[in-house]
Amino acid sequence: EALLRARSVELSDQVLTYGEELALTNRHLAATISQLQEAKSALIEMEAHTRLVTEMTPAHIGHVDSDGLYTFTNRRLSALLPGRDNDIVGVSFEQALGQKTAAHLRPHLDRAARGKPALLEFTDPVSGRRIRTAFTPDKRAPGSVYILSTDVTEEAQARTALEQTHKREMAAQLTSGLAHDFANLLTIILGLQARLEKMPLPDGAHELTGATRMAVRRGGLLLDKIANMTGTREVRPTPVVMQDFLANISPLAQAALPETTTLSIQSDFAHRALMLDAGSLQDGLLNLILNARDGIGTSPGEIKVSFRDVKGTWLEIAVEDTGCGFSDAALTNALNPFFTTKGDAGSGLGLTMVYDLVKLAGGTMGLSNTDTGARVILRLPLRPALAEARPRLILLVDDIADIRAQVRDxxxxxxxxxxxxASAEEAEALADLPGLDWILSDIRLGPVDGVDLLRSIAGRQPSLNLALMTSLPTADPLHVAGAQLWPVLPKPVDAGALHHLLTAEISQ
Known part of the structure; x- marks a missing residue:
């Protein structure tokens, strides 16, 4: 009994010791669980923050595993490629992007899955947007790839316009000297023909000299077209009310069409006004309509012109006819200078000039045949005109009445x-009118120049928008002084420059 009693006391002491150790372990475990919960909450918050940041990023970020399935997306795919779904986790690469786009990108995805990064630009066949996509291997998961895609449509449009400008400059440098020498030769030939016609000639010779003179004059017209095509040209987009533009195109085109050819113009876009160079676009459309007329010939036919909005990115203009269509040679070479299928009746510069205008605007141009004839498709950047605010109240200052009238109109x-x-004194008196938004002044105004005038007005009306116009060279001290403070428009002032000046103020 004494032995059992001693053993019981010993065991009781051990139980108490183990109980204290267990309680201490439980307290440590509870503290660890609390820390884990805090870490979990922090990770959840960090994940939510990261997802918010990625979803706000103006690009699509995705992760594709080795089986070709999306395991992550920032839910921006539809913003980049309209018509696609944003919820693509667990969806295959082909199903998420569409078979056509995925087939184009699949080789680059496979290359990245093998550990080699890839970068490319492509045009989405659905929306026409230009997309730049980077494929980066996931080093932690072999065969998996991170995909970053951004919309570079506007960058590509600007790049296209810049490339076309460089091409025009090179063409101008190459052709200017040749055109000058050729013009001199034509002048000599005309002079010799005139002297030859004054001499006694045999029967039929006058018809030959007349034909030679007509050929020389046609060569002169060709030189003018080359000069127009290679000379300096700047696209000046202004707000164009499309309903008015289409209403003006129809009678101009109808006047050049025979009664057997019908013309229909259709439009399918919601914007009332677009930013376009209306003059260049009108010239290009008339050129295409006349080409369609020539393709139809004397047979009854139809020309269709359609305007539509392509996914908010492009204004697509299609000109279709029921004529003979493009030959294989024309489809390949029609956009090259001097290529023509009209013989002596054509210069081979019509479609080239249209192509040049479209490229300068940052657009694209394509030729194809349909079941009934030819089709030409122009795509121009779709830029809705800024929402029209209240009309601006502008004080126009110039001491020459004719110039004031022209700029006022x-x-x-x-x-x-x-x-x-009409003078600086009148402008000083009118500058305090309530509601005045702009003052546009000539630099030379007699005793007081426009720079001093605007400097005086700016001192007491700092909220006014001020600008100058002048015919002075850019190196003139007054021109330099004015340009350091305000915008300076060169004379003669045109509508595009005025619109750019005033809309820049609206945007600011």
Missing amino acids: LLTDLGHQVIEA
Whole structure:
């Protein structure tokens, strides 16, 4: 009994010791669980923050595993490629992007899955947007790839316009000297023909000299076209009310069409006004319509012109006819200078000039045949005109009445209201009118120049928008002084420059 009693006491002491150790372990475990919960909450918050940041990023970020399935997306795919689903986790690469786009990108995805990064630009066949996509191997999971895609449509449009400008400059340098020498030769030939016609000639010779003179004059017209095609040209987009533009195109085109050819113009876009170079676009469309007329010939036919919005990115203009269509040679060479299928009746510069105008605007041009004839498709950047605010009240200052009238008409055509001042003194008196938004002044105004005038007005009306216009060279001290403070428009002022000036202020 004494032995059992001693053993019981010993065991009781051990139980108490083990109980204290267990309680201490439980306290440590509870603290660890609390820390894990805090870490989990922090990770959840960090994940939510990261997801928010990625979803706000103006690009699509995705992760594709070795089986070709998306395991992550920032839910921006539809913003980049309209018509696609945003919820693509667990979806295959082909199903998420569409078979056509995925087939184009699959070789680059496979290359990245083998550990080699890839980068490419492609045009989405659905929306026409230009997309730049980077494929980066996931080093932690062999065969998996991170995909970053961004919309570079506007960058590509600007790059296309810049490349076309460089091409024009090179063409101008190459052709200017040749054109000058060729023009001199034509002048000599005309002079010799004139002297030859004054001499006694045998029967039939006058017809030959007349034909030679006509050929020389045609060569002169060709030189003019080359000069227009290679000379300096700047696209000046202005707000164009599309309903008015289409209404003006129809009668101009109808006048050149025979009664047996019908013309229909259709439009399918929601924007009332677009930023376009209306003059260049009108010239290009008339050129295409006349080409369609020539393709139809004397047979009854139809020309269709359609305008549509392509996914908010492009204004697509299609000109279709029921003529003979493009030959294989024309489909390959029609956009090259001097290629023509019209013989002596054509210069081979019509489609080239249209192509040049489209490229300068950052667009694309394509030729194809349909079951009934030919089709030409132009795609121009779709840029809706800024929402029209209230008309601007502009004080126009110039001491020459004819120039004031010309600039006033341009401003009123743009929808603005104009107050005129013929001198600096009148402008000083009118500058305090309530509601005045702009002052546009000539630099040379007699005793007081426009720079001093605007400097004086700016001192007491700092909220006014100020600008100058002048015919002075850019190196003139007054021109330099004015340009350091305000915008300076060169004379003669045109509507595009005025619109750019006023819309820049609206945007700011």
